[in-house]
Amino acid sequence: MALQTLLLEPLLAAGAAQPALFSLTNCLILAGVIFAAGAWGVIARRNLLVMLISIELMLNAVNLAFISFARAHANLAQQTLQPYAGETGQLCALFVIAIAAAEAAVGLAIVIALFRNRQTVDTRELRTLQQ
Amino acid sequence: MANLTDAVFLVSAVVCAGCAVAIVSRKNPVYSVVYMLPFLLGMTTLFVLLDAAFLAAIQMLVYGGAILVLFLFVLMLINLRPEELKSDFAAAPYALTTLGAAMLAGAVYLFARHGVAADLREAFARPVGEQFGSVGSLAGPLLQQHVVPFELASVLIVVALLGAVLLAKKKI
Numbered sequence: 001m002a003l004q005t006l007l008l009e010p011l012l013a014a015g016a017a018q019p020a021l022f023s024l025t026n027c028l029i030l031a032g033v034i035f036a037a038g039a040w041g042v043i044a045r046r047n048l049l050v051m052l053i054s055i056e057l058m059l060n061a062v063n064l065a066f067i068s069f070a071r072a073h074a075n076l077a078q079q080t081l082q083p084y085a086g087e088t089g090q091l092c093a094l095f096v097i098a099i100a101a102a103e104a105a106v107g108l109a110i111v112i113a114l115f116r117n118r119q120t121v122d123t124r125e126l127r128t129l130q131q
Numbered sequence: 132m133a134n135l136t137d138a139v140f141l142v143s144a145v146v147c148a149g150c151a152v153a154i155v156s157r158k159n160p161v162y163s164v165v166y167m168l169p170f171l172l173g174m175t176t177l178f179v180l181l182d183a184a185f186l187a188a189i190q191m192l193v194y195g196g197a198i199l200v201l202f203l204f205v206l207m208l209i210n211l212r213p214e215e216l217k218s219d220f221a222a223a224p225y226a227l228t229t230l231g232a233a234m235l236a237g238a239v240y241l242f243a244r245h246g247v248a249a250d251l252r253e254a255f256a257r258p259v260g261e262q263f264g265s266v267g268s269l270a271g272p273l274l275q276q277h278v279v280p281f282e283l284a285s286v287l288i289v290v291a292l293l294g295a296v297l298l299a300k301k302k303i
Contacts, residue, residue, distance in 0.1 A: 021137035024254055025246045029239050030144045034151045036235045041155030049160045071181040072254035074263050084272040090183050097193050098284045102291035104198045108205045109298035115209040
């Protein structure tokens with residue numbers, strides 16, 4: 001009897017009070033994983049295009065974190081009595097998207113200019129300043 | 132209802148994380164760009180789940196419609212040699228990679244164990260207002276309180292446009 005309660009009660013409690021999968025913690029963990037993948041791509045890859053895509057990955061991860069916190073603080077407007085206070089995180093994400101678009105355009109233009117002059121986008125061969 | 136939300140979150144999170152790893156680990160950059168599409172779809176699904184309807188639409192338009200196509204175009208314009216696709220990874224980042232993966236695993240473990248502040252733990256279960264994340268509720272603060280950064284963003288986009296044309300043009 002004692003053994004049964006010892007074994008069963010934690011299981012039953014875990015089943016009853018199962019925390020929701022869709023939570024702020026899990027969203028932030030996902031954002032961290034995506035950001036780490038992007039950072040790894042920038043550090044380990046030697047192709048300028050893939051490095052640019054990895055930067056976009058990192059910006060997307062930041063957007064996810066911003067929007068998760070905006071959702072978690074959605075009722076901030078009622079608490080602080082300032083209208084639209086809860087949407088500040090989404091506004092930040094909007095600015096991040098605008099800056100990401102500008103960054104992609106300029107970065108790809110640099111890639112095209114580099115390729116025209118050097119016929120490569122491999123960062124191992126683009127080290128004139130190092131020598 | 133809660134279970135459906137959890138299931139959608141699980142699917143899009145797995146798709147996003149898997150595609151993010153695939154984007155950085157494929158040798159051929161064409162595959163990297165193609166894997167961006169399911170990644171962005173999963174990201175948009177997450178935005179919808181997080182009650183950011185307007186941002187989900189913008190994400191699909193700007194990333195899926197503009198940035199992805201831009202990457203594909205540039206990939207076609209620059210003619211990669213086959214030997215450039217062979218060994219794309221840095222010489223020996225294995226020690227650093229292992230260290231980074233260990234640090235990420237430790238951070239995720241600690242974060243999953245202790246998590247966020249107690250009052251935010253069940254924050255996603257609370258209902259939001261009807262207008263949360265709509266165009267109007269974003270346009271209000273954007274044009275009233277944050278009008279200077281908004282205008283600066285337009286200046287930034289014009290400068291980026293001119294800079295991209297100047298950089299990519301052969302003879303000015």
